[in-house]
Amino acid sequence: MNYHAKEMNPQKIGLLEGFWGNRNQLLSEVIIPYQWNTLNNRTEGVPLSHAVENFQIAAKEMEGKPEGTIFQDSDVAKWIEAAAYSLMHHPNSDLEKNIDELVRLIGKSQHSNGYVNTFFTAKGIEQRWSDLEMGHEMYCAGHLIEASVAYYQATGKRQLMDIMVLYANLIAEEFGPEEQKLHSYDGHPEIELALYRLSEATGNTRYMDLADYFMNIRGSIKKDPTGVTDKEGMVQKSRWLKSDYFLDDKPIREMTEVSGHAVRAMYLYAGVADQYRRTGDQKLWKALTNLWDNLEQKRIYITGGIGSQSLGERFTIDYDLPPDRGYTETCASIGVVFWAWRMSLIDPDSRYADMVEKEIYNGALSGISLDGKAYFYVNPLEVNPRVAAFRQDMEHVLTHRVGWYDCACCPTNIARLMGSIGKYIYSSTDTSVCIHQYISSETEIYLEGEPISLHQETKYPWNEEIQISLKMEHQKRFGLMLRKPVWCDEWTLEINGIACNSYRLEKGFIHVDRIWTDGDTVQLKLEMAVKLFQADSRAQDYCGKAVLMRGPLVYCMEEFDNGPQLQELLIDPESNFELEEEIVQSIPSVHILLDGYRQTIRTNSLYGPMKKTERTKVRLKAIPYFQWGNRAKDQEMRVWIRTI
Template identity: 35%
Template sequence: MKKFCLVIFTCCSLAAFAQKQDYPIQPVTFTNVKLTDRFWNQRIETNRTVTIPASFARCESTGRVKNFQMAAERQGKFCTTYPFDDTDIYKTIEGASYSLALHPDKKLDHYVDSMITIIGNAQEPDGYLYTARTIDPLHVGPWLGKQRWEKEQENSHELYNAGHMYEGAAAHFLATGKRNFLNIALKNADLLVRTFGPGKRHVAPGHQVVEMGLVKLYRITGKKEYLDLAKFFIDERGHKEYNKKSKIVTENGVYWQDDKPVIDQTEAEGHAVRAMYLYSGMADVAALTGDKQYLAAIDKIWNNMVGKKMYVQGSIGAVGDGERFGDNYELPNATAYNETCAAIGNVFWNQRMFLLHGESKYIDVLEKTLYNGLISGVGLDGKSFFYTNAMQIHDNFNHPDIERERAGWFTCSCCPTNVVRLMPSIPGYIYAQNGRDIYVNLFISGTGDMKVNNKDLKITQQNNYPWDGGLAFTIDPASSMDLNLKIRIPGWAQNQAIPSDLYSYQTPVNQKVEIKLNGKAINYQIEKGYAVISRKWKKGDKVEMNLPMNVQRVIANDKLPDDAGKIALQRGPIMYCAEWKDNDGKAGNIIIPQNTTFTTAYEPTLLNGVTVLKADVKSVNIDEAAQTVTTQNKTLTAIPYYCWANRGKGEMTVWFPEQVKYIELIAR
């Protein structure tokens, strides 16, 4: 089986052509990182044994596969709801391909090939592949125009489908060495090159991702037309005339990030998933072309998002109407939307921002999202999901956009299949390299293999992260070598809840992280958030670091009214919540006074093994018979946010009041 030469969601050139520009920092490809980590291994294995098979099975049972079969026959009626349902098969093949690269499986390999045959049979002679039209081009749904790409700038998703196909095909080729899916994708991409561009058809894709996919095909083939077309699609934004007076977000271009040219955009805006894919595509094109205007724009947009539009557990996309970013500081808890796909896109984008700039703040955001607002989207069973990720669930409040329990599938099932492709790629986010600079970004047990000046280097991590802050790194060069080891000192370990003033710790802890080299404490410099240890390394050198695992009370910026007078709880990278199951059936009645102290305990049989927080707190209780409201002492149990809703439906909250100043009476 052919090993990956391409990092899953980022870069690294495969083709033999000379690539003059690229990301200055290169990630260590995930196939060169072998995990022994309990926290992540069980999730990756569950993805392999449960999520991928369940995803393929649901693609079959819901008619997604049948759509391709009918398209091959050029007859029938499109039998699912959305024209982008094709992408669920593409994304599942992508995740299966990553899994095959790590864990060869002849049965899965054969099944994937059978799916690719079905896909190929549906492709039209000129390369067009879009089942919603090909099945019966004279009778298409309201999302489609009468002609190809007629409604692409709105909601046909023709180019979106193509983009996910390219990403799936690239992954499959690099995992297996087979060209069967790649050839389908290249035939379609060549059609796009013939159709779109200067002097040809102009369009700003309605749902971005084709830009990222074209870049991946460019990296494989060296065909510059693919990179040029990716940039063309990005530059097309901001030129369509919308009804500027309308307040409806979908009619003024903001929803599509199409209200102004991308280089003039300064805020994270519109549909959150579209935004993440756009900004990731801009980063890819900027890295490969040196476009400084793109860089300036995404820097500003990142600062806006992290400073004014992100939830405390790393989620984005606050508003359900349009699955979009709200205004600055519009982060309501009761109606928080927080699509799982947006969290996945946020990981993609922050990885790219790190590769451009080499600053740890991007990995801080990536880590917060990954350990909290992203993996909350998949149940511990691997086959139940959240499309949205709530901030609070109260018995006396129901909202149509807020999911109270996990589902096995959705009519729009983009999130489960996005999880499928994200999970096996996690090892590729741990290490990165720029010449002799070796970055350790995530603390996940296992080994990473890389080369420095053509000499082998192995780094072995041993830890019990995220539950314990004790970290150990064994450095094993083939022979003595000079290198700069750069270990991320997380922002959360330096009194920074998030790399902005949006959230902060109520009581800062001034505790410098101690680093030992071969058992002796050393002085080190911090550069861009990394502890830098420069020396001639020899086999068996060991670095130890202990991160403070204090329970931190997180407070919000005064401009977030929903969080006023409240705290959230954080320990290490993990955000916590209270769930009904552990707190006498309630979560919305808990008060955590300022003088509260917390204890921690690891419970191996709870929720696949978690560290819980406990504290003596107050609760507000209503005696309906006596018509009285009282407070009483109780013991709070808080669990990691990511694992809520794995034990049934009930109340949950992330933010806790410190005292009661007002009670609103609700009768029902």
């Protein structure tokens, strides 16, 4: 494959007024300060984090022992990364001082050999690498490395990156193919992504080589087949927590089905994509495409949620996608973005950017409230609070977002995704510019040494119109690739106000190859009709049901608008859909009004002979899935609704 796209530094992409520009303003003004206070145990009414406190203890500036999860350091790391992205476009000296203080603590907690980890510092670093399955040491290291690179990009400050280079050097000295080294890898993939990123930032291929080693040895070490041993991170033995849970039941080149712990899987497959971009190993590409096809066609929810079982937070089998008991962790949807984006850079096929879009507007975005101060760990597609409160197999399903978690991986992860959203908009090759996402933004791309400025304006995802303006010093021929979303059947394209028919549609992208001139404008209009989607009947929970979608947004129905007992509702597919613009917590939204019915069945006892039941015609209201639970707590909600 000869396509080699270059991704953009998020610092080079400015977000303008609009859906994501406004959310990044919220990130800067609300989310990052809220999370900082929470990481410092200063937010009332939520579980204590202890994350910053743990580094104070490790730095010997506070007495005590680390508290929280074994991977609590990663919360600090992801917050630093999110804050670094915010600083790129919203300079804030106080925020920078807070980060610098964290960097000082991390540096002071570092051991002379380079090791950084608050949990094993307290336990005794001679026990490092003693629990690679569940100890999360290199997982935490990976997140700290990624944070260090982002902070260096944002500020030019190298201190944190220098700290993490020392740590990466230690890992490289202690792990590898050489006989005297440890031949193993972390049970939770993440270090691989970080090492590829560190290698690019430093120009040192040693880190890429180490990442390749971790990828290549995975699945080749024989382990106890009876299940994991009782370690710090997990004590429960189960058939669901064997080697496939860790994604090490087989070498990566032999993988054909997405499996195991959903977040681990996404981080691993993203790492495989990084490795393929580095090596061009066609066996890796074959594995990647097999895995992608399995995910896209058989093991993902319509919202982009993944992981259909709570025990093990994992995949199960094809078409097993229960709407009310699925796990669908926010971090897993974020992981899909990481993997899909890397696939986009390898293969110019719109299905990968379509997947990024699905996640950022649905599966991931539902994980944070509109005000930025409450979060979902689990994102179900169906909620009945009265049932969820009494079922053991639904104890993971919260019926409203909360301010924090004992295991708070998701809040800081959604923050860093929001902060880096700009990097998923554009890419380029030597002869083309590709627009993957329609987000109001501006950037400058160099083609053969010449700068080309792009200015994109849109009210997407509420509105179907996109305008792109070009600025350049000289006329230049290049290809402009515009994604045609999979949900869009009709579109119009104009250049400088004149209809353009000289394009080709290839792998979901509209290719316009021409000589461009300073001041040229491109107007793309994507038909954004309301549609009903159905599922393959092998997905047994969805037979006879449909989902409302408009553009990239999945819609749902809430008790707040439609009353309780949502299972009684039926959609009329012939309904005339009406759009209603509303403001929800100061944020513009488009809701859908439609005709439907309520079919209420009451029998003299629990069961009775079947008889014809009258339907009452009702006017139904659907809202974007990511917005559910923001107007009232503990409401019934459904994505899939029966049809008449």
